[in-house]
Amino acid sequence: MSSEQDHLKDTDTEARFEFKKEERSAVKSGKGLTEEVVNLISDDKDEPDWMRERRLRALRQYHAMPLPTDWPGQPDLTELDIEEIVPYIRPDVDKREGVDDWDELPDDIKDTFEQLGIPEAERKALSGVGAQYESEVVYQNMQEQWEEKGVIFMNMDQAVKEHPEIVKEHFMTTCVPPSDNKFAALHGAVWSGGSFVYVPEDVTVEMPVQAYFRMNSEGMGQFEHTLIVAEPGSEVHYIEGCSAPKYGKHNLHSGGVEVFVKEGAHVQYSTVQNWSKNTYNLNTKRAIVEADGTMEWVSGSMGSKATMLYPCSILKGRGATDTHITIAFAGEGQNIDTGAKVYHNAPDTKSTIESKSISKDGGRTNYRGLVHIADGAENSSTAVECDALMFDNESTSDTMPYMEIEESKVDVAHEATVGKIGDEDIFYLQSRGLDDDDAKKMIVAGFIEPITEELPIEYAVELNRLIELEMEGSLG
């Protein structure tokens, strides 16, 4: 094992995520969702009128749309009182656009990210890092070598001002319009922070870029927006991580992710989500993939009270490819409702979905997926595989795939299995000297390996570590 792995393995993960800092806010909106709050955000950011207009329109759509309530087996959202959520907190840092040196951050914020291991990871393995604290990005850096090639990695608020033409065209227009669902509309109204990634034609960003989102205040909502535009033939791997300490009140995370994969481009989007167990995690993530483009979603959903998230790829051009790899782990009191959506809208498109879930101590996991093959999407193929592992009889695991096939020249396959940890497997490992807990950990590690091997080593180690902690029941 490398020293990096040792370092990460030895880090006390629980302490890393669960610490709290004093709230620090320069501007804090009131609770609830009104035009005043939206205007306050827009004013505070000194936004152009077109963005303010988009926010206000999204707010109207938000109020007009119902909450999802009657999906079969969906998480209960009745305890979520959006009107009680504080949607905007700007931390009181000196530089609005974020600094590019960790040392310029106030000590407590710097500490926060030090404890989370972000600067360490940046030095070792990343092309660039953005770090968001509450509603704003406080740190942003991109290595020079990529900047010279025209790669842009900046926070979204800044991008609105510096690259209005690209943002205007792509921001919540064709990919995730606010009308898509209530939380997309909410996001459109109060979004703040997030990342803007632009990769010029034929540029390959060899090391991942990373954004880390941290919520520190009680009862807040975080609504970062991520917009990735990968021009033809380019390649980039974007990683996001997120966490928040646990408070008595509910927090809401409702991010929006839009990815544009142009012809022949390749984007990987990896998430390790470890929100605290009082956070509702209700996101909309979507990619539009042009001809011969490839979109890869890799997600680990560990935290949150309830998650509803179904990353979606729209395979728009001939030969576009999608891969979804997801893992969900639900412990006590958690309801992780996650899956994948793929629209095959062109011929020769291909998708594979691999989903693994683990439920334990009364946790509830659900795979909810939709594969749609449009009329005319000839020679499309999709393979969906879902495996669920259940630890005990208080837990629940559901699989709810939907397949809508309008084209005959296709190859569609779905498979799912559910099972408990095999007594024989445990017995085998015990007979080789492992105790019961270690045997279970080893079986789980093997179960999720297809996911972890897709992640950069830091994330893979971290995911493993988080799962171990979950299994010990030591994460709050």
Added chain:
Amino acid sequence: MSTQVHANLTPEQVRQISGDLEEPEWMLETRLEALEALEELDMPDVIRTPGRNWTNLHGLDFESLVDPLNAAEEKDQVGPDDVDVLPWAEALDEHEDLVREHFGSIVDPQENYLTALSTALFSTGTVIYVPEGVDAEDVTIRTEMHSRSLFNYTLVVTEDSSSVTILERQSTGTELDEEQYYSGIVEIAAGENSYVQYGSLQNLSEESYCFSAKRGETDTYATINWIEGNIGTKLTKTETSTLLSGDSSETQIVGAFFGHDDQHFDIDAKVWHRAEHTTADLVTRGVTDDTARSVYEGVQDVGRDAWDTSSYQRENTLMLSDESEADASPKLIINNHDTEASHSATVGQIDAEDLLYMTSRGVSPRLARNMLVEGFFVPVLEEVAVDELREDLEDLIQARLE
């Protein structure tokens, strides 16, 4: 939101139907309550994804489809001597207590709008009673529909350690100029260690609509095996399901459908594991041609107390034309971890290599295609343990290919 069909349905009509069958007061009450409930009830659940109902039952004009007092049919209800196979009126006469105990106990008359409509208005029915220890084969129910609408009800009760094989066929005798509506409810109460095989073949005219709910409940060690063939109608909404209530009970649901022209099949196969050591096996294969559309929903629901469950499901759809559509949603709902469950579903077209292989050996493309379609159904037909039903199904598939 229910369709307001009851505007032209009256308690008097229900009284007349019940009176013609010389039903006891409790039965009339059940019917009148179902009629009254129509206003409150919704259509049966159909699969929805955002912005889309996969089957539109609200689009049907029940007000004009339902003609309660003019039901006409021809029916065979035959079985061996040691089994009671009785028309509804006779069954009430001979086995009133039995009927009262089981009627509506498995399919709630007020479960949804269409079950309530069926309960209020059914004018024909069969009760099959298999006494303890009797092994009966070949109970046959043949219903030929001659009227605008027909509501049919079937109750099967098997006592301990008995067995029975039942074949039910629905077809249209008189094709009217207008659209027709057939509704059938089947309830099976399988007693301890009894074995029920219920085969059904729906071959109604393609100008008709069909709603059917077939549901069985098992006692300890009991088995209910369903065979479900769907060939006819313009639109069919059907659910075949088993509630595994007894320890070590089993069920199998074998389905086959073949849609062409603009037929629409909405087919559900569901199993609820509610006891220990229960086993379920769901196998469905279907073909869609022309602009036909199939919607398949398979549910394996394992309850918290269903220890040591085994549950398997396979669904395969073959699409013969670009204009046809196939939707599938095989769902696993697992609340007990001591479960071995899996499901798989595929949708695809005829394998081009197979076709090439056959045509290269001199088989005409048309014949090759037909042979491959017939071959596609083989794994399901093999599961059909009743020779007569299997042969009928094969004939109907062949007829459709010609």
